[in-house]
Amino acid sequence: MDSNMKKQLEIKACKVRMGIIEGVYNAKSGHPGGSLSIADLLTYLYFAKMNVNPDMPDDPKRDRFVLSKGHTAPGLYSVLAEKGFFDKSELKSLRHIGALLQGHPCIHIPGVDMSSGSLGQGISVANGMALSGKITNDSYKVYTVLGDGEIQEGQVWEAAMFAAHYKLDNLVAIVDNNGLQIDGKIDDVMSPYPIVDKFKAFGWHVIEMNAHDFDDIERAFNEAEKISGQPVPIIQKSVKGKGVSFMENNAGWHGKAPNDDEYAKAMAELNEQLKELEG
Amino acid sequence: MENVIKKATRESYGEALAELGEEFENLYVFDADLAAATKTGTFKKKFPDRFFDCGIAEADMMGVAAGMAATGKIPFASTFAMFAAGRAFEIVRNSIGYPHLNVKIGATHAGISVGEDGATHQCNEDIALMRTIPGMTIINPADDVEAKAAVRAAVEFNGPVYMRFGRLATPVFNDAETYKFELGKGIKLRDGKDIAIIATGLMVNEAIEAAKELAKQGIEATVINIHTIKPIDKDIIIEAAKNTNLVLTAEEHSVIGGLGSAVCDVLAENYPTKTIKIGVNDEFGHSGPAVDLLKEFGLSSDNIVKTAIEAVKAK
Numbered sequence: 001m002d003s004n005m006k007k008q009l010e011i012k013a014c015k016v017r018m019g020i021i022e023g024v025y026n027a028k029s030g031h032p033g034g035s036l037s038i039a040d041l042l043t044y045l046y047f048a049k050m051n052v053n054p055d056m057p058d059d060p061k062r063d064r065f066v067l068s069k070g071h072t073a074p075g076l077y078s079v080l081a082e083k084g085f086f087d088k089s090e091l092k093s094l095r096h097i098g099a100l101l102q103g104h105p106c107i108h109i110p111g112v113d114m115s116s117g118s119l120g121q122g123i124s125v126a127n128g129m130a131l132s133g134k135i136t137n138d139s140y141k142v143y144t145v146l147g148d149g150e151i152q153e154g155q156v157w158e159a160a161m162f163a164a165h166y167k168l169d170n171l172v173a174i175v176d177n178n179g180l181q182i183d184g185k186i187d188d189v190m191s192p193y194p195i196v197d198k199f200k201a202f203g204w205h206v207i208e209m210n211a212h213d214f215d216d217i218e219r220a221f222n223e224a225e226k227i228s229g230q231p232v233p234i235i236q237k238s239v240k241g242k243g244v245s246f247m248e249n250n251a252g253w254h255g256k257a258p259n260d261d262e263y264a265k266a267m268a269e270l271n272e273q274l275k276e277l278e279g
Numbered sequence: 280m281e282n283v284i285k286k287a288t289r290e291s292y293g294e295a296l297a298e299l300g301e302e303f304e305n306l307y308v309f310d311a312d313l314a315a316a317t318k319t320g321t322f323k324k325k326f327p328d329r330f331f332d333c334g335i336a337e338a339d340m341m342g343v344a345a346g347m348a349a350t351g352k353i354p355f356a357s358t359f360a361m362f363a364a365g366r367a368f369e370i371v372r373n374s375i376g377y378p379h380l381n382v383k384i385g386a387t388h389a390g391i392s393v394g395e396d397g398a399t400h401q402c403n404e405d406i407a408l409m410r411t412i413p414g415m416t417i418i419n420p421a422d423d424v425e426a427k428a429a430v431r432a433a434v435e436f437n438g439p440v441y442m443r444f445g446r447l448a449t450p451v452f453n454d455a456e457t458y459k460f461e462l463g464k465g466i467k468l469r470d471g472k473d474i475a476i477i478a479t480g481l482m483v484n485e486a487i488e489a490a491k492e493l494a495k496q497g498i499e500a501t502v503i504n505i506h507t508i509k510p511i512d513k514d515i516i517i518e519a520a521k522n523t524n525l526v527l528t529a530e531e532h533s534v535i536g537g538l539g540s541a542v543c544d545v546l547a548e549n550y551p552t553k554t555i556k557i558g559v560n561d562e563f564g565h566s567g568p569a570v571d572l573l574k575e576f577g578l579s580s581d582n583i584v585k586t587a588i589e590a591v592k593a594k
Contacts, residue, residue, distance in 0.1 A: 060351065107349075107378040114349060115378040118369060124339045125374055128346020128354070131331065135307075138350075155370070158336035162343060166331070 001218045005048070007277065009214045012082060013043040014274045017243045018267065019078030019091050025263040027074075027095035030103070033253040035075030037178040037211065037238040038145055042079040044217045045143060054084040057110045063140050064129045066114045068122025069147035069176065070104040071255070076112070077101050085111030120153025122146070123173055127162050130171035130231075145174045149181030151192045157202065163231040164203030171231045172224050175199075176211070178240035180251040195235055205230040211238030244269055285448040289387040291426035292444045293318025296355060296385075297325045298427075299434055303353060306434060309344055311337045311358040316446075317387040319357045337362040341370040341382070348380040353434060356382060360389035360443060364405035375439050376412040383433045384441045389419075390531035391559055391576055392447040392481065394569035401564040407536025409441045410509055416462070417509040419443040419530075419538075421483035424453035425506055428460035436462060445531075447569040449481045465512035467519075471499030473591050475519035475526045479505045479538045482529040482557070482578060489583035496584075498591050508538055516545045520552040525594055527555045527587055531578050534558040555590055557583060 001009075016039045024030040046052065050063040067076050074094065081088045086100060086109070093099040100109055104117025113129075116122040126144035133140050146156065163171055175195060183189045192198070199206050205227045209220035217236075224232040240254070241247030244266045258266055300306055300322055312335045314320040323330035333340035337358050344354040356363070363386040364371070375382045386405060393401045409417050416438060420426035426444060433440040468483075469490050478486035483504045490500040501519050505512065520526055526546065528539035539556030546552045559576055573579055 064350075066346075114346070115373070118373045120338075121342050121370055121374045124342020124370070125346035125349065127339070128343035128348075129350050130346075131343065132347045132350040132352055135328070136352075155336075155338040155342070158334075158339035159342065161336065162333060162339050165334075 001215050006214045009043055009047060011274065011277045012047050013040045014243070014270055014277060016043050016075065016078045016082055018270045019081055019088065020074045021244065021258065021263065021266045021270065023074040023077060023091040023094040024257045026092045028257050029095060030074050030257055031071040031255045032074065032258070033180070033240040033247060033250070034069060034072040034147060034176065034178065036242045036244060036247065037240045038072055038075050038176050039243065040212050040214065040217065041145065041174060041236060042075055044214060046079045046083050048218070049221055050143065051140070052111070054111065057085060061138070061140060064113045064142045066122040066126045066142070066144040067105050067116050068126070068144045069119065069150050070117030070122065073103065073105050076105060080111040083111070119147070119150040120155035123156055123159040126171055126173065127159050127168060130163070130168040131166055133170055134168065142171045143174065145176060147181070148175055148177040148179065148192060148195065149186050149189070151175060151195065152190050160199065160202040160204065167229045168231045169228045172234060173231065174234045174236055176238050177235050178238045180240045180249070180254065182251065182254050184251050199233045203230065205232050207232060207234045209234050209236045211236035212242055243273065283450045285450055286423040287446055287448045288420055288423060288426040288444040289318045289446055291423040292385050292387065292430060292442070293321035295427040295430035296322040299431060300326045300329065303434055305352045306355070307331070307347060307352055308355045309333055309340050309357065311335055311340050311362065313358055317357040317385065319385070337367040338370050341367045342374050344382045345374040345378070345380045348382045354382055355385050357385040357387065359400060360386035360402035360405040361400055364408045364441065365402060368408055372412050376415055379414050379438060381437055382439050385444065386441060387444040388446045389443045390445060390480070391564045391572050391578065392445055392531060392569040394447070394572060395566050397566040398563040403533040403559040403564065404536070405443060406508055406532050406538065410536060410541065414438060415509060416440045416507065417443070418507050419480045420506050421480055421504055422449060422453050423451045424455045424458045425460060428458060429506060432460050432462045443480065445481055447481070450484045452484050452487060460506070463507045463510045463512060465515035466504040466506070467501065467515065468504055469500065469502040471501045472523060473498045473500060473525070474587050475501040475503060475523040476529060476583060476587065477503045477505055477516060477519065477526060477538070477542055478529040479508060480531050482531055485578070485580040485583060486529055488580035489587065492580065492584045493587055496588065498587060500587065505538055508541055511541050511545060513545045513549065516542055517550050520546055520550045524552060525590055526552050527557065527583065527590060529557040529583055532558055534560055555586060557586060
């Protein structure tokens with residue numbers, strides 16, 4: 001990736017992170033940790049990869065995105081706002097009564113392709129979108145993001161079988177491997193490891209990636225593009241809470257909003273990062 | 280005895296899909312390893328490229344159907360009622376109901392008439408479950424003619440629809456030439472002032488037979504067929520209650536949450552009327568020939584007659 005592009009994406013990702021903190025802080029609830037861990041991924045998808053147009057959110061030719069780990073909606077909303085699907089001010093009323101932005105993704109929000117949040121379901125929906133595209137030779141791609149805890153859901157493996165059986169090579173499922181879930185470390189709660197071997201055994205072409213390095217993200221997605229006849233999971237090694245020092249690698253920040261002090265501290269850190277990137 | 284043609288509504292479902300497949304090129308069918316039993320195999324044979332087996336994975340099937348509907352196609356997802364409404368309930372609620380996607384659920388082997396397979400497969404709860412999902416349309420056809428018309432209506436309607444079909448061959452009493460299906464509208468089959476029998480599914484024919492017998496005994500019954508359980512035809516129910524002041528509901532489903540409950544909901548709010556519910560009481564079924572089970576559980580014209588006579592006497 002050329003350095004200018006990389007810089008632009010890093011700046012965008014930092015702004016997306018600020019939107020996440022803004023949203024969760026104003027909502028006084030929500031899921032910052034897993035939203036921050038996919039902030040770079042979402043930035044890459046929406047600003048460097050996917051064919052989407054905020055002026056035509058229902059364009060049938062658009063690439064589709066399903067946030068299977070729907071609790072990280074603040075991440076999706078922040079990137080959609082950054083992309084121009086709706087005004088950034090909407091982030092401040094996230095989760096409020098009468099607000100556009102629901103606690104979990106809702107199909108009626110511009111740019112949101114599917115309601116999600118009950119874990120394990122989004123990947124099946126992504127399967128349906130991908131199969132639909134294949135049978136009528138549509139050129140769109142389907143992307144879905146799962147949590148590493150989410151893959152404890154049995155439906156994920158029903159879906160994994162389906163995608164391989166029907167050779168859905170227009171589907172990329174990213175597993176956000178930040179290693180933490182609500183009750184603690186995923187390998188303490190209910191280990192889903194070895195994740196790579198599991199998907200391989202289910203007939204997927206597995207790619208691994210560093211979730212916080214745009215060069216590596218681009219490499220992974222370029223490789224995914226070349227795979228035919230198999231669905232691709234990208235297992236991204238990520239840091240939960242990435243970008244806000246006191247939230248990093250802390251399961252306590254899975255589903256908790258920052259208080260006034262924590263909000264100020266988080267925004268100060270992100271502002272500092274932004275200044276450095278723009279400087 | 281007149282010559283009665285009998286047919287299971289699951290057969291009607293399969294035939295209707297195969298027929299509608301010609302007309303609607305964007306109609307696709309999913310099944311979960313039960314194509315031979317749900318009769319979607321009839322469609323599969325004719326349109327192999329538009330049929331997808333999901334294997335024994337009903338949760339994924341419902342999600343896949345939702346994803347396909349989100350891209351503008353019309354998917355039918357088929358399996359037994361137990362798995363469609365039971366096992367996959369939460370996927371139907373969250374991935375189909377909440378986003379209000381245009382998925383048609385074809386649930387066969389509903390009710391106790393599954394027969395020998397026994398309680399694990401006799402789904403008497405599906406209507407109750409599906410009724411609680413906002414925006415879900417529920418159709419429980421009474422015979423072959425109505426079932427085929429219902430499938431067409433489901434295709435032409437934009438929104439999620441749950442269709443309930445049976446395994447047991449039951450009498451075809453509607454006339455295919457004159458029958459007209461209107462989504463959300465009940466059908467008055469008979470007028471009588473003493474009692475209103477409101478039935479659904481295979482109990483409609485039992486209600487018709489019961490009314491004939493009741494007439495012989497001097498009791499005139501109104502008979503109403505409610506094929507669309509949601510949204511329910513309030514007007515026809517209220518009118519029947521006003522004209523008779525005594526209502527009896529009949530369904531091959533639990534008395535908790537099914538047609539009987541839906542009728543009570545309407546009447547309690549609009550025209551409180553004594554209502555007696557015939558259905559599967561708060562218990563599981565068991566193995567046995569379907570016809571015998573229906574009799575044992577009181578899902579018969581005989582039981583309707585007996586119950587109606589007692590109720591009319593007590594009026």
